Amino acid sequence: MPKNVKIDVHHVTRIEGHGNLVVRATDGVVEKAEWQVPEAPRFFESFVRGRRWDEVQGVVSRICGICSISHSLVAIKAVENAFKIQLTDELNQLRTLTHYSEMLQSHVLHVGYLIAPDLFNVKSVVPLVETHLDVVKKIVALHRAANEWSDLLAGRTTHPITIVPGGFTRIPTQREFRDLHKRLADLVPLAQEVAEVVLSAADKLPGFTRETEYVALKKKGIYAFYDGEIATSDLKELTPVNQFEKVVNEYVTPQSTAKWARWHRDSYAVGALSRYNLNREELSPLAKKWALMFGLGEKVINPYLNSVVQLVECAHVLEHSLAMLENMMTRPPKEAKMGFKVVAGNGSASVEAPRGILFHRYLFNEDGVCTAANLCIPTNQNHGNLQKDVEALVPSILNLSQTDIQKYLEMLVRAYDPCVSCSTHYLDVKFV
């Protein structure tokens, strides 16, 4: 048993900053176990001030390259809330279908590129290609199909262009809906194969558990992604989305440049695990079957299983999309866009981004120009919970080697997949 532990996982720059993991233990006593967030502020709430209502979604979609559809959708919903625009059920279904394409993209990437290397004991996806070529090819094929799905509905894979306040700029044709239905039906067995590969190695995920408060959207009769009210595992009552500031209770802490959040406890969790714990009974039949296959019970309190729940959500997304497409193939939305008047207003909205519940609020003046914004992203809501997990995990694994302690901590962070550095991806090279 190591009496002394010194772990420093640091990222190199602030501008492309991630979190840091810092652990200190002396004579078997943990002195420090911290998840630190050193990223520079991004200022998106300032970027949107002074912009027209129809420019906002294009700006905020650049917050994240992985979940740009979620950021666009929530901004558009907030504009619609401010201008009191009601969409038809058909258009809301098409929005949900578009949102699902991103959910599949992101979940497949997370499980395939970030989690799978841990399961097969390699350092990244590059050596995984060498050792498990067939598996990686399946993951890439699923990801490509999800991207093409986004291309069709959102106009492009990342940073969507066809979703606008009031509806869409374009509705796919009946033939395009039929083709999409066929492609998604073909994806189900492929996704099943990927799930079975993950299942075969799922015992590599640590058995750590810690109960916390779980927060997600909830709506009767549906596993909520696109719409709903705010639910928590600590209360029976739902909270309206326009009161989201009372939920997040943002605060600052010296170990982070990002704001953290807490509601009824020291911290709460958002993401796939929270959605599952609050909405499990609304999963599609196939998703319930997969949950059973992975041995997930009524409540899952192991944060490492977040990625397993993401796979279960992939089954739900595919199965529910097929059901919606069966309607759209015969009865596509009649109108692409609702008419509306630009008025002064205060609009708030929420969607479930792949990493958890996401809130936006905007104020508009009578010309439809944004005068203030408040954006609350899932990762910031999860930072405090990740810190509490780190505090609980470290003492329980101090008997392991320092290398293994570091590995388990890094796997814990990866389970959350914190969205803290989508701002830049520049090359940094040396000529050889």
Add this chain to the structure above:
Amino acid sequence: MEKRDAIVVLGNPFMGDEGVGPALLEILRQEPNLPASLDLIDTGGNILNALHSLSGRRKVLFIDCALMGLQPGDSLRFLPAEVETQKQMPRLSLHEGDLLQMLETAKLLGQSAEQVVILGIEPDRVEPGEGLSPTLSSRLGFYLQQILSEFKNPI
């Protein structure tokens, strides 16, 4: 069927010179004499999406902001094999990314293009804010000529 070419840009227009790729793509979209076989692709902030822009293509040119040890505004055309990455990624999140690692993955998967070329542009300013630095803005025309010359002659 004849294989197509592509120009793929990465970058964030709200991080100063990091957005040089998307800025150049917007200019290219107005260019009247682009070859018909050339696709313009903006992968935005998601490097992993760029993987799908390679397969089945003849030539792909990536345009990206690059720390190369040159003067701000300098640009350099190079092949992936001519450089080593200096990026240290703890792999804590999908949100970090390295173009060179993505290109290597594509190659190992057998899903790369016949030729991959990178046009790196040394930034002057990478920080939150819209618009390019004056250093890079004043050279957009020069970068454009470099880009177009890539597709004037067959490989």
